Amino acid sequence: xxxxxxxxxxxxxxxxxxxxxxxxxxxxxxxxxxxxxxxxxxxxxxxxxxxxxxxxxxxxxxxxxxxxxxxxxxxxxxxxxxxxxxxxxxxxxxxxxxxxxxxxxxxxxxxxxxxxxxxxxxxxxxxxxxxxxxxxxxxxxxxxxxxxxxxxxxxx
Amino acid sequence: xxxxxxxxxxxxxxxxxxxxxxxxxxxxxxxxxxxxxxxxxxxxxxxxxxxxxxxxxxxxxxxxxxxxxxxxxxxxxxxxxxxxxxxxxxxxxxxxxxxxxxxxxxxxxxxxxxxxxxxxxxxxxxxxxxxxxxxxxxxxxxxxxxxxxxxxxxxx
DNA sequence: CTTGACTCTGGAATCGATTCCAGGGTGCAT
DNA sequence: ATGCACCCTGGAATCGATTCCAGAGTCAAG
Ligand SMILES: [Zn+2]
Ligand SMILES: [Zn+2]
Ligand SMILES: [Zn+2]
Ligand SMILES: [Zn+2]
Numbered sequence: 001x002x003x004x005x006x007x008x009x010x011x012x013x014x015x016x017x018x019x020x021x022x023x024x025x026x027x028x029x030x031x032x033x034x035x036x037x038x039x040x041x042x043x044x045x046x047x048x049x050x051x052x053x054x055x056x057x058x059x060x061x062x063x064x065x066x067x068x069x070x071x072x073x074x075x076x077x078x079x080x081x082x083x084x085x086x087x088x089x090x091x092x093x094x095x096x097x098x099x100x101x102x103x104x105x106x107x108x109x110x111x112x113x114x115x116x117x118x119x120x121x122x123x124x125x126x127x128x129x130x131x132x133x134x135x136x137x138x139x140x141x142x143x144x145x146x147x148x149x150x151x152x153x154x155x156x
Numbered sequence: 157x158x159x160x161x162x163x164x165x166x167x168x169x170x171x172x173x174x175x176x177x178x179x180x181x182x183x184x185x186x187x188x189x190x191x192x193x194x195x196x197x198x199x200x201x202x203x204x205x206x207x208x209x210x211x212x213x214x215x216x217x218x219x220x221x222x223x224x225x226x227x228x229x230x231x232x233x234x235x236x237x238x239x240x241x242x243x244x245x246x247x248x249x250x251x252x253x254x255x256x257x258x259x260x261x262x263x264x265x266x267x268x269x270x271x272x273x274x275x276x277x278x279x280x281x282x283x284x285x286x287x288x289x290x291x292x293x294x295x296x297x298x299x300x301x302x303x304x305x306x307x308x309x310x311x312x
Numbered sequence: 313c314t315t316g317a318c319t320c321t322g323g324a325a326t327c328g329a330t331t332c333c334a335g336g337g338t339g340c341a342t
Numbered sequence: 343a344t345g346c347a348c349c350c351t352g353g354a355a356t357c358g359a360t361t362c363c364a365g366a367g368t369c370a371a372g
Contacts, residue, residue: 009349010350011347022330025351029352041337041350042338043338043349056292062264063268064268083291084279088276091272095265095269101261102258102261102265105254105261108220109255112247116248119240119244126240135212135229136212165318166319167319177318177319178361179361181321182361185322195368197319197368198368199318222358222359223359
């Protein structure tokens with residue numbers, strides 16, 4: 001058993017939030033979780049509300065927020081500031097890039113679908129010992145694939 | 157002017173394919189481009205067909221193929237092998253994960269849209285000096301966001 | 313010849329979130 | 343007092359594709 005009166009240790013927070021203890025410590029390092037008080041032995045003793053903060057962070061990450069952005073936002077908030085407009089602005093940006101990304105993926109999906117269909121039938125008709133040149137059919141067929149340069153990434 | 161009779165130098169290939177010379181050299185390092193003959197001064201001298209190979213690689217990357225996969229496939233092909241079935245298999249996998257990824261993104265998009273709408277109106281009604289607690293509304297609203305663990309990444 | 317544009321090498325850096333590591337404490341229960 | 347599970351530290355590694363770097367060499371034009 002564990003003396004719960006004092007607070008939650010990192011491992012417990014990790015367990016309760018579905019995150020590794022390493023990640024909890026990492027979040028503290030980069031200023032997303034506050035430095036909690038320590039037990040006499042040096043263990044972190046978190047108060048229960050850190051659970052909600054971790055949940056919030058995970059949510060925001062899924063939405064495309066960055067740890068750096070969250071760190072900045074939460075720091076403002078913790079100092080009594082009002083990051084709401086910033087949050088909304090960021091969310092609008094995330095939404096736009098999300099829509100852009102989806103459009104690109106759907107374009108790729110369409111292309112890929114037709115390619116797979118074409119390859120399947122070509123392969124069915126081809127002597128298994130001869131080259132079907134599948135990959136070759138992606139050369140210069142001129143059709144539409146997104147030429148993305150930007151990184152649009154979400155989640156780990 | 158440049159003596160074109162002998163072959164293409166890395167920079168020319170780069171220019172013609174929209175890729176940096178560094179990338180060209182990189183592709184050679186990992187076995188995606190063959191080691192080309194060299195000029196007396198040590199410059200790579202590519203034959204024109206390397207252009208098509210680079211185009212092919214870029215195409216395949218956009219589709220979600222990996223440099224490692226392409227390296228393997230192309231090595232087989234260059235040795236006279238027939239990687240077509242492998243290519244098709246990989247393509248089918250890419251397509252599946254593409255569809256999965258799109259589904260997730262659309263879920264996130266739906267959630268994000270409603271969130272932004274909700275935040276906009278809440279912020280419009282809120283005294284600009286008071287906290288709208290936008291981020292807080294992502295805590296425990298129980299609704300649907302994809303819990304992705306896997307990495308589904310495409311392109312640089 | 314000198315300048316300037318290009319090329320060579322291979323190893324390191326970049327992006328972001330997470331994980332891993334080794335060497336060393338803590339704390340509770342047999 | 344011995345074991346065992348947990349926790350501490352901070353720096354490095356991971357994923358993949360690309361880029362960057364310094365120090366050196368090539369080559370054509372002026
Ligand atoms: Zn919660
Ligand atoms: Zn083939
Ligand atoms: Zn081409
Ligand atoms: Zn707020």
